[in-house]
């Protein structure tokens with residue numbers, strides 16, 4: 001029997017395999033972000049557990065998984081970090097490459113881009129924007 005998307009709406013998070021797949025993605029994503037000289041500095045004072053937790057939360061949010069996060073809002077957590085749009089875009093690229101390497105289907109990747117666009121204004125610094 002075929003279970004169609006109409007009868008059983010399944011989140012992208014579940015479609016890619018849930019928590020265990022997200023854990024695998026975090027490992028790959030983590031290596032890319034921490035190896036990027038433009039990005040590593042943001043996480044220099046955050047312990048490894050916190051860094052992995054951050055990436056797992058990011059992935060869960062963009063994949064529409066269960067949001068068990070009850071901490072600070074995205075703007076509250078990121079505005080003090082003064083993240084320029086270029087660095088936000090780099091994190092998004094590392095994320096897209098990671099998911100592509102893991103064989104995540106194109107329709108999910110497209111939706112991830114949409115979510116990245118939706119939360120950008122909360123994460124990227126809203127103060128002075130050089131060049132804008």
Ligand code: HEM
Pocket residue numbers: 039042043046050054057058061062069071072074077078081083087088091116119123
């Ligand atoms: C889709 C985009 C993103 C999402 C959904 C996201 C999610 C989160 C969440 C939920 C927190 C709060 C963690 C906590 O307070 O426990 C957080 C904190 C943080 N985020 Fe993000 N983030 C995103 C993008 C970014 C980017 C682009 C950067 C850096 C270039 C970044 C760097 C950080 C740092 C350094 C913290 C503070 C970690 C700490 O102090 O423990 N985030 N993020």
